[in-house]
Amino acid sequence: MASEDMNDVAAENQRRVAHDLWSIMTDLLGRELGEVNLEAEIEAEIGLDSIHRVELSTRVSQLYGIPVGVEYLDAADTVGELVDIVAAAGSARPHDRTP
Numbered sequence: 001m002a003s004e005d006m007n008d009v010a011a012e013n014q015r016r017v018a019h020d021l022w023s024i025m026t027d028l029l030g031r032e033l034g035e036v037n038l039e040a041e042i043e044a045e046i047g048l049d050s051i052h053r054v055e056l057s058t059r060v061s062q063l064y065g066i067p068v069g070v071e072y073l074d075a076a077d078t079v080g081e082l083v084d085i086v087a088a089a090g091s092a093r094p095h096d097r098t099p
Helices: 003-029 042-046 050-064 079-088
Strands: none
Touching (some): 003 050
């Protein structure tokens, strides 16, 4: 696979992870967050506190089938940093739920 193709795959992966995380956060908070904003501060702007991060960790681990501990999510200040952490934790593909 050419380098350009790999970059395209990585960019698509980042977009998918961003969308998934934004959807999970919207659900956790019980309110619409609008368009995905990678610059948004997780706690100050989004309102995701430590309890929400625990639930986010669980949902991300279930969705992608990879362990993503709260300690990793705590390292992120912005949504973009959170996306990078989750994408780096594995190939970040939704876990196949079929038996």
